[in-house]
Amino acid sequence: MKDFFKRLPEQAVRVVTVFIVLVAILLVVWRFILPPELKDHDLQIIATIEREADKEVKYAGAQMCGQCHEKELDIKKNGYHRDLSCESCHGAAQKHVDNPTDVKPTSPKKRDYCSFCHNYNPSRPTGFPQINPDTHNPRKPCITCHNPHNPKPPEPPGSCVACHAQIERTKIASYHALIECTVCHSTPEKHKTSPRTVTPTKPDNREFCGKCHAKGSGVKGMPTVDMATHGEKYVCWQCHYPHMLGGI
Amino acid sequence: MDRRNFLKNLLLVISSGGIIGGLSAGAWAKIINKDYDTTKHNYGMGIDIDKCIGCGRCMQACKTENDVPSAPFYFRTWVERYVIKSDKSVIVNTINMGIDEPSDVFTGRDVLRSFFVPKLCNQCDHPPCVQVCPVGATFKTDDGVILVDTKRCIGCRYCIQACPYGARYLHPETRVADKCNFCYHRLVKGLLPACVEVCPKQARLFGDMKSIASPLGRFVRMNKLHVLKPYLNTDPKVYYANLDGEVN
Amino acid sequence: MEAVQNFMELSKQVVGFIYPNEIEIHWSILIVVYPYITGLVAGAFILASLVKVFNVKELQPTYRLALLTALAFLLIAPLPLQLHLGHPERSYEMFLTPNLASAMAMFGFVYLWYLMLVLLLEIWFEYRRDMIVWSSESTGLKKWVLKILSLFSTDISEKAIAFDKKTVKTITIIGIPSAFLLHGYVGFIFGSIKANPWWSSVMMPVVFLFSAIVSGIAIVMLLYMIIIPLRGGKIDMKCLDKVASFLFYAVIVDFSIEVLDFIHRLYESEESIKILGQLVSTKLFMSLVVLQILLGMLLPLGIMVIIKVFRLQDELRRLLYFVCGVLIQIGIFSTRWNVVIGGQLFSKSFRGLTTYKMELTGIEGFLVALALLIIPFVVLAILIKLLPPWKKEELAGG
Numbered sequence: 001m002k003d004f005f006k007r008l009p010e011q012a013v014r015v016v017t018v019f020i021v022l023v024a025i026l027l028v029v030w031r032f033i034l035p036p037e038l039k040d041h042d043l044q045i046i047a048t049i050e051r052e053a054d055k056e057v058k059y060a061g062a063q064m065c066g067q068c069h070e071k072e073l074d075i076k077k078n079g080y081h082r083d084l085s086c087e088s089c090h091g092a093a094q095k096h097v098d099n100p101t102d103v104k105p106t107s108p109k110k111r112d113y114c115s116f117c118h119n120y121n122p123s124r125p126t127g128f129p130q131i132n133p134d135t136h137n138p139r140k141p142c143i144t145c146h147n148p149h150n151p152k153p154p155e156p157p158g159s160c161v162a163c164h165a166q167i168e169r170t171k172i173a174s175y176h177a178l179i180e181c182t183v184c185h186s187t188p189e190k191h192k193t194s195p196r197t198v199t200p201t202k203p204d205n206r207e208f209c210g211k212c213h214a215k216g217s218g219v220k221g222m223p224t225v226d227m228a229t230h231g232e233k234y235v236c237w238q239c240h241y242p243h244m245l246g247g248i
Numbered sequence: 249m250d251r252r253n254f255l256k257n258l259l260l261v262i263s264s265g266g267i268i269g270g271l272s273a274g275a276w277a278k279i280i281n282k283d284y285d286t287t288k289h290n291y292g293m294g295i296d297i298d299k300c301i302g303c304g305r306c307m308q309a310c311k312t313e314n315d316v317p318s319a320p321f322y323f324r325t326w327v328e329r330y331v332i333k334s335d336k337s338v339i340v341n342t343i344n345m346g347i348d349e350p351s352d353v354f355t356g357r358d359v360l361r362s363f364f365v366p367k368l369c370n371q372c373d374h375p376p377c378v379q380v381c382p383v384g385a386t387f388k389t390d391d392g393v394i395l396v397d398t399k400r401c402i403g404c405r406y407c408i409q410a411c412p413y414g415a416r417y418l419h420p421e422t423r424v425a426d427k428c429n430f431c432y433h434r435l436v437k438g439l440l441p442a443c444v445e446v447c448p449k450q451a452r453l454f455g456d457m458k459s460i461a462s463p464l465g466r467f468v469r470m471n472k473l474h475v476l477k478p479y480l481n482t483d484p485k486v487y488y489a490n491l492d493g494e495v496n
Numbered sequence: 497m498e499a500v501q502n503f504m505e506l507s508k509q510v511v512g513f514i515y516p517n518e519i520e521i522h523w524s525i526l527i528v529v530y531p532y533i534t535g536l537v538a539g540a541f542i543l544a545s546l547v548k549v550f551n552v553k554e555l556q557p558t559y560r561l562a563l564l565t566a567l568a569f570l571l572i573a574p575l576p577l578q579l580h581l582g583h584p585e586r587s588y589e590m591f592l593t594p595n596l597a598s599a600m601a602m603f604g605f606v607y608l609w610y611l612m613l614v615l616l617l618e619i620w621f622e623y624r625r626d627m628i629v630w631s632s633e634s635t636g637l638k639k640w641v642l643k644i645l646s647l648f649s650t651d652i653s654e655k656a657i658a659f660d661k662k663t664v665k666t667i668t669i670i671g672i673p674s675a676f677l678l679h680g681y682v683g684f685i686f687g688s689i690k691a692n693p694w695w696s697s698v699m700m701p702v703v704f705l706f707s708a709i710v711s712g713i714a715i716v717m718l719l720y721m722i723i724i725p726l727r728g729g730k731i732d733m734k735c736l737d738k739v740a741s742f743l744f745y746a747v748i749v750d751f752s753i754e755v756l757d758f759i760h761r762l763y764e765s766e767e768s769i770k771i772l773g774q775l776v777s778t779k780l781f782m783s784l785v786v787l788q789i790l791l792g793m794l795l796p797l798g799i800m801v802i803i804k805v806f807r808l809q810d811e812l813r814r815l816l817y818f819v820c821g822v823l824i825q826i827g828i829f830s831t832r833w834n835v836v837i838g839g840q841l842f843s844k845s846f847r848g849l850t851t852y853k854m855e856l857t858g859i860e861g862f863l864v865a866l867a868l869l870i871i872p873f874v875v876l877a878i879l880i881k882l883l884p885p886w887k888k889e890e891l892a893g894g
Contacts, residue, residue, distance in 0.1 A: 003253065009659045011624055014647040015617070034592070041384055041593045048397040049286065049389060055433035058313045059442050081448075088305050088446040092312050117303040117448055122355045123329050123362040124301045128449075169355070244357065319500040321507075323516050340513035340847055367515075376691060382603070383586075384595040400589055403582015405522040406600050412691035414515025414844055418522060420499055423582030480690050496845055 058092035065093070068100065072149050079150030080129075080193075089113065089148065114142040122166045127195055129163045156192065163195070167243050175245040184208070184242065202237065209236040284436045289391035290457045291430055292485040293444070294467035295366055297492070299451035302327055302364035304345040306443035306452065313431060313442035320344065322417045324428035325368035325443050330494060332361045338494050365495050366452060368443070369394065369415035369428035370476060370484030377407035377416065386425065392457075392485060393432050398424045412477050413484075430454075502853065511778075512848030521840045521852045524860040526576040528832045529868050531682045531704065533573045535828065538679035538705070539712010540566040541615070541671060546742065548668040554738040560885035561723070562716045563619050568876035570611055576868050577603070579859055599685045610678045614671040620645075621660045621667065623883050625652050641882070679708045686835060693768035694775070694839040699757050706750040711828035713743045718821040721814060723880070729891030733810050740817050744800040747824070751793050771846045779841050779849055784834045792827010796820040 008016070030039070037043050065086040066073040076082055087093050090105040108114070111133070120130040137145070145154045153162070160181040161168040171177060181187070185200035203209065206227060212219055213236075214227045225231070231239060310325045311318060320342075331339040335358065343364070371394050378386050378394060385401040388394050401424035408416040408425055419426040431441035439445075444454040455464020464487075471489035477496065478484075488495075503519050510519070544562035546552045578584040587604075594601035624646055631642035680701040686692075687700025697703075717739045724731050761769065776784055799816050802808075808816070837852050855861035 009656050010651045011621075011647070011649040011656060012659070012663070014649055015620070018647065019612075030592075038589075038592050044384075044397060044400060044593065045387055045389075048387075048395055048399070049432075051399070052395055052429065052432045053284070053436040057434055057437065057439065059309060059434075059439075059445050061434075061439045061445060083450055084448045085446050087309075088448055092309070116305065117301055121302060122359070123331065123364055125298050125363070128301050170357070173357070319503065321500065321503045321516065321519050326516050328513075338847070340845070342513075342516045376689075379595075379597045380600065380689075381595050382598045382600040383589040384593055384598075385589075400586065400593075401583065402586045402589060404580075404600065405582075406598070406685070408517075408522050409840075410689050410691055412844055414517050417517040418520065418582060496847075 057094050059087050060092075060094040060097045062086065064097050075147070075149040079152060081149065081151055109143060110141055111139070114146075114148075118142075120165050122169075124166070126167055127163050129157075130165045131162075132165075160187070171243045174243060176242060204235065206231070206234075206236055286390035288458060289435075291371070291392045291435060292455060292457050292464055292487065293368075293371075293430070293441075294453040294455070294464050294471070294473075294487045294489065296451050296453070296467075296471070297363055297365060297488060297490040299449040300327065300364040300366055301449055301451075302329060302343050303448060304343055305446045305448065306366060307343075307345050309442040309446040310428070310431075313434075316426070317420055322420070322426075324415075324426070325366065328365045328367060328495075330361075330363055330365060330492065331359055332492070332494055334358045334360050361492060363492065365488075365491070366443075367413065367415070367476075368486065369411075370413055370482065370486040371428075371430060373483035373485060374481060376410040376412065376480075376482060380406045380410045382406065389432075391435070393430050393435070394427070395429050395432060396425050396427065398422060398426075401425050412480050412482065506851055506853060509851045510848055511774075511850075512843070513845055514843035514848040514850050515845055518840075518843050519850060521837065521850070523836050523840060524580065524852075525837075525854055525862065525865040526580040526860050526868070528829070528836045529865050530573065530576040531679070531708075531836070532711070532829050532832045533569050533576070533868075533872065534679050534682060535704070535708030535711050535832070536715050537566045537570045537573065537610075537712070538675040538708045539710065539714075540569070540716050541675045541712070542709050543713045543716050543739070543742070545668045545672050545675075548665050549672065552738065552742075554732075554734050555742075557732050557735045557886065557890060558716055558720050558739060560622065560883075561720055561880075562712075563615070563622065564879045564883065564885060565716055565719060565876060566712075567615050567619060568872045568879055570607075570615060571875055572868060572872045574607065575871075576865075579864060579868075599681055599688060602681055606674075606678050606681060610671075610674050614667060614674045618664055618667045618671060619883075620647075621663045624649060624660055625657055627883070628652055638882075676705060680705050686839070691844055692839050693766065694772060694842070695835065697757060699753060700835075703750070703753055703757065706746065706753055707828050707831050710743065710746045710750050710824060713739060713746055714821045714824040714828075717743060717817060718825070719876075721818055721821075724886075724891065727884075727886070727891055729886065731814065733813070736814070736817060740800065740803070740813075740820070743820070743824075744797075744804070747793060747797055747800070751797065754793075768846055771842045771849070775838060775842045775849060779851070780834055780838050783830045784838070787830035788827050788834055791823055792830055793824075796823045796827070 037047070062085045069086075072086075076084075076086075087105075089108055093105040095103045096105045115133055117128075118130055120132050124130060142148075146152070157163070159168075164181070181200075184203055187200040188198050190198040191200055207214075210227045211217065212222055213224055215224045217224060236242075304327060307323065307326055310316060310323075314324060316322055316324055323342075327343045329341055329343055333339070333356075371392060373388075373392070375386075375388060375394050378388055381387075381401075382404060383400055383402055385397040386394060386407055387397070403418065403423045403425070405418060405425065408418065411427075416425050416427040418424070431439075431443075434441060440454050444452045450463075453463040453467050455462030455467070457464065459465070467489065468487060471487075473487040473489060474491040475484040475487060506519055540562045543555070544559050544566070547555045547559045578587060581587060590601055590604045594604070627642045627646040628649060629652070631639050631646065634642065683701030683704030686695040686704075687697050689695045717736070720736065720739070721731060761772070796819075799820050803813055803816055840850075841852060842849050857863055
C-alpha cells in the first residue's frame with residue numbers, strides 16, 4: 001500500500017487524500033451523528049402507520065347510533081331506509097357520541113337534502129324512487145309527508161312512475177304511451193317493498209305481442225307482421241325496445 | 249506500477265470499502281402494531297355500478313372524515329357520470345357532490361346508457377406510485393393499503409404522475425401527496441371507510457379478503473368483476489361489478 | 497384561496513373530461529428547465545470527450561470552454577428541482593433512504609458522482625499546471641484562491657504533466673457513460689411511466705440523450721463564437737466547421753429517432769392516439785410542429801446542408817452557424833416543453849385536454865425560470881475569469 005502511494009505522483013496523492021477525508025466525514029456523520037429514524041426505512045413505516053392510525057374519527061358508524069336511539073332504529077330497520085346509515089343524513093356524529101349532551105348532530109329538515117338522492121336524474125339506475133321537485137309538492141319540506149326514518153309514502157305509489165321515472169319519460173313519448181306497465185309486466189304487490197328480490201315478469205313468448213301485432217289481429221291502425229316469418233326465433237322485445245317505439 | 253501490484257491494491261481498497269459499508273448498514277425492524285396486527289388483514293373494495301345513484305354522499309363524507317380541502321379540485325374519491333349515446337359518443341363529467349342538474353343533453357332519445365362510476369385510489373397490489381417514490385414515502389402496508397408518509401414526502405409529485413387513475417393530488421396546505429387510504433384510521437378500529445358508511449344503496453362494499461365472511465367475499469363470488477386499466481398490470485383491489493367498457 | 501380561483505378559471509378551459517385531480521399541472525416550467533440544463537451539461541461534455549478520447553484535434557480550442565460550460569450548468573442544475581419540491585428541506589432524504597426502484601432516487605448520487613468524480617476531477621487535472629503557473633504570477637486574493645484550488649500542488653515536471661494528461665483521458669472515458677447516465681436517467685424517469693402514453697416509450701432516454709448532445713454542442717458552438725471575439729481573439733474556422741459538422745450528424749440522428757417514434761405511434765395507432773392527435777394539433781401545435789420540428793430541426797438541418805454543399809465565405813458561415821445554434825436551442829427547449837408539459841395536458845382518461853397557465857411571478861413562474869437560465873452564464877463568466885480557457889497565443893492564431 002505504501003508502495004502504491006510512493007509511486008503515485010504528488011498531485012494524485014493530494015486528490016486522493018481530499019476524497020478520503022470527504023468520504024470519512026460522510027461516514028462519521030452517517031454512522032454516529034444521524035439518528036436512526038432518518039436512516040431506517042422500517043422505522044419510518046412503523047411511525048407512519050401509527051400516525052395514520054391515530055387520526056381522529058369523524059363518523060361514528062351505523063352500529064353506534066342504535067345503542068341510544070333504539071326507538072328510531074326500530075322505526076328504521078324495516079323501512080325503505082333500512083340500509084341507509086344514520087350519518088348519511090345526520091352528518092358525522094363521533095363528536096356527539098363522545099359528548100351526547102353538548103354536541104348535537106345536524107338534522108336536515110328542509111327539501112334540499114332529500115333532493116341529493118331523490119331528485120329526478122336520468123342516469124340513476126332504474127327502480128330508484130325519484131321525484132320532479134318542481135311538480136311534487138313544491139316548497140313543502142319532504143318530512144311533512146315522509147317520516148325520514150321510515151319514508152313510506154302517504155299513499156302507495158299509484159303507478160310504476162315513482163321508481164321508474166326514466167322509463168316512464170321515455171315511454172310517454174312512444175307509441176306505447178297509453179299502455180299501462182302492468183299490461184305487459186305482471187307485478188306482485190311485494191315488488192313495492194322488496195324490489196330486487198320480487199321482480200315483475202316480462203312476456204316470454206311471441207304470441208303475447210302477437211295479440212295486437214299479428215296479421216289479422218283486428219285492431220285498427222296497428223302495425224302488424226306475419227308472426228310465422230318475422231323475427232326468426234326471437235321473442236319480440238329482444239329486437240324492439242318496447243318503451244321507446246317509434247324512432248330509434 | 250506493475251499490473252500485479254495494482255490489482256492487489258485494488259482488491260484491498262474494494263474489500264476495505266465493503267467492510268466499512270457493511271458496518272454502516274441499518275438495523276432490521278419488524279412491524280408490530282399495538283393490538284392490531286397488520287398481517288392478518290387484506291382490504292379491498294367492491295363497487296356495483298348498477299346500484300350507484302350518484303348522490304355524492306360518499307364524496308362529501310370523505311372530505312369531512314379526512315379533512316380534504318373542500319374546493320372541487322382535490323378529491324380522494326369522486327363519482328363520474330357517463331352518458332353513452334347511440335352515435336357512440338360518450339359524455340363524461342365529475343358530479344358536483346350530488347348537486348347535479350341533469351341537463352337535457354343527457355335525457356334525449358339518443359341516450360343509450362347512462363350511469364355513475366365511483367372512483368378512488370385502487371390500492372393496487374403492484375402500485376406504480378410506490379415504485380417511483382424517490383424517498384419511499386409512499387408504501388404498501390401488510391394489510392393492503394397504500395399509505396403516504398406525510399412527514400417524509402418531499403412533494404416531488406412523481407407518484408401523482410405515475411398513478412394511472414388520477415387518484416392522487418398535492419395537498420395545497422401541507423404540500424405533500426395525498427390520496428384515499430381506505431380511511432386507514434377507521435380500519436384499524438374495525439370501522440368502515442367513510443364513503444362505504446354513508447352510501448345509501450350499498451353500492452360500495454368493503455371487506456377484508458383474509459376474513460372468512462365479509463360483504464366483499466360475497467361480492468367477488470357472485471359478480472363478474474372488472475378492474476380499471478387491467479392491461480397496466482397494477483392489480484387494483486377495487487373491484488367493479490357491471491362496469492361498462494367505456495369506463496377508463 | 498388564490499389557487500382555487502385559478503383552478504376555477506382553468507376548469508372553464510378544459511376540453512372534454514379530465515379526472516378532477518388532474519386540473520393542476522404538477523411539473524411546471526421548472527421541470528422543463530431542469531432537463532434542458534442537464535442536457536447542456538451532458539452535450540457539452542460529449543463534445544469535450546471528442547477531443548480527448550476520439551482525438552479530434554480540430555476541436556481542441558473548444559475543449560476547456562466545453563468543460564467550463566458543463567460545470568457552470570451543472571452547478572445550477574439542482575436549483576429548479578429544489579424550487580419545485582413541496583418540501584425542499586427534506587431533499588436530503590434521497591441520500592439517506594432512497595427507494596432503489598425509483599429512477600428519481602438516483603439523482604443525488606449520479607449528480608454527486610458526475611460533479612465530484614468526473615467534472616471537477618477532469619477540470620482539476622486539466623488546469624492543474626496552469627493554476628500553479630498563474631498562482632505564481634498573480635498576487636493577493638487570486639493567488640491564494642488558485643493555490644487552494646490546486647490543492648497546494650507544486651510539481652509541474654514533464655512526468656507530472658504526462659500523468660495529468662493520462663488521467664484526463666481516463667476520466668473522460670469514464671465520463672462519457674456518466675454523462676449518458678446523468679441525462680439518460682431523466683429520460684427514463686419519463687419513459688418508465690406506463691400511466692402516461694405520451695411519455696412511456698423505450699426511446700425516451702435515447703431521445704433525451706441525443707437532443708442533449710445536440711443542444712450541448714450547439715451551446716458550446718454559440719459560446720465559442722461569442723466569447724472569442726469578446727476576448728479579442730480570432731475564431732478558428734477549422735474548429736468551428738468541425739463543431740458544426742458534429743452538430744449536423746447529431747441533429748440527423750436525433751431527428752431520425754424522433755421521426756421513428758412518431759411513425760411508430762401513428763402506425764400502431766393505440767388507444768391513446770385520438771387524444772394525442774388532438775393534443776398535437778391543438779395545444780401543442782405551436783411548440784411542437786412550428787418550434788420543435790420546423791424551426792428547431794428542419795430549418796437548421798437545411799441550413800447546414802447548404803453550408804456543406806456550397807462553399808460559402810467564412811463570414812456567411814459564421815452567421816449561419818450562429819442562426820443554427822440559436823434555432824437549435826429554441827428547438828431543444830421546445831422539445832423539453834412538449835415532453836414535460838405536453839404529457840400533462842391530456843387526461844389519463846384519454847377523454848379531455850386541459851391548459852397550463854404559467855405564472856409570471858411566483859416560485860414556479862416564468863421569471864424564476866428565466867433567472868435559472870441566465871445564472872449559469874454568470875457562473876460561466878466567473879469561471880472563465882478565474883480559469884481562462886485560452887492562452888494568448890491560442891486566441892491570436894486561427
